[in-house]
């Protein structure tokens with residue numbers, strides 16, 4: 001069987017897995033999906049008692065056109081104690097009866113994007129090897145805070161690849177900013193862009209779709225690629241931890257073989273939860289996939305009504321990585337809901353870009369009926385953090401707490417549930433602190449709050465951020481959306 005990925009907007013646009021990883025986004029603006037998805041099945045029983053890396057090799061091996069040596073190399077290099085604080089990579093911790101937390105924040109940037117971004121550069125280099133591709137790759141990434149640092153961290157000093165990260169000016173936390181500004185490596189760069197995350201992301205998308213500009217870059221021997229969660233090299237590694245968590249629940253006797261499990265996923269761009277859907281489609285016993293949002297509750301409305309409508313106020317919240325009005329990866333779900341009808345996907349995505357809105361017909365919404373949407377307001381997030389800390393003795397970050405609130409809202413029975421924890425509480429220390437503790441605090445920013453929170457709770461501060469304010473750092477560079485192309489040329493010229 002030849003493994004090919006086709007575009008969601010034109011199924012005749014097909015690439016090999018290696019080509020799709022290099023390319024990121026299809027020329028027609030669509031996202032790549034595995035044409036052979038229905039032929040991929042995993043037997044979770046085979047994963048019981050096996051290491052994270054074993055599971056990762058099986059899953060990635062089934063989707064990619066890589067040699068066994070390449071898969072082994074990528075997985076074992078990415079998922080090691082160099083990059084993650086725990087030997088099992090992600091811990092599964094029971095916090096309440098019938099509820100475990102899957103801690104996806106044990107990597108170097110203390111958030112879940114480390115999972116995919118620690119392996120993507122390795123996958124990309126193998127993909128280039130397979131395609132005999134000698135071009136330099138320039139990764140452009142729009143970030144609401146976490147992806148940026150994770151991309152810089154994942155790619156720094158990787159041969160033949162450069163990274164430019166764009167984040168919304170004043171739209172990331174001080175810790176996120178420090179994490180980016182303290183990044184080492186001569187091939188990585190970050191810029192603040194005036195505007196919100198959607199402006200930043202649209203700016204990057206426009207550059208990818210600007211064929212004239214891409215031609216200009218070719219003259220420099222540079223080819224653009226995306227490390228955003230639309231890249232299949234981001235998506236596929238995330239399928240692994242759903243199986244991993246399921247296997248650990250069996251090993252720990254929390255569930256029996258074959259029991260269906262709910263997964264609650266704090267969602268922004270819809271990449272994480274889509275990986276859960278792929279786990280489900282490839283054989284994992286999943287009951288519900290619960291999509292948790294914050295006050296930017298576009299997805300909640302979508303799952304309720306079939307209407308996706310981004311025409312609403314963009315709200316800055318205490319769970320900033322979920323502050324998103326256009327969830328790019330939803331396009332893949334739409335494609336699967338319409339059983340691969342690329343014309344329909346193109347039509348809806350055109351409506352989205354023209355009117356900011358589209359509707360999925362009811363009969364097709366039924367194809368996604370194991371998804372449930374929910375959301376948490378700012379106060380509900382704070383209450384959840386306090387409740388879980390006081391009742392379960394467990395410290396959650398703001399994103400995870402949004403998930404917890406939605407878990408409570410949607411809980412119907414005793415079906416075992418896994419809440420995906422997407423960030424360490426120390427990534428959002430200030431809001432976590434004030435959710436639990438009253439009174440005056442003399443702390444100016446989330447970095448100082450990190451130490452305050454540690455004093456009060458005794459929960460260990462992850463090594464990669466402990467003392468970060470004393471690491472060497474560079475100045476922040478601020479640009480406008482209109483200057484993004486110029487910033488790329490300047491960077492390339494500067495490297496010559």
Ligand SMILES: *Cc1c(COP(=O)(O)O)cnc(C)c1O
Nearest residue numbers: 146268269270271272321422423
């Ligand atoms: C990126 C991120 C999310 C959203 O994940 P998506 O895959 O974009 O849905 C949620 N929480 C945190 C902490 C994140 O960094």
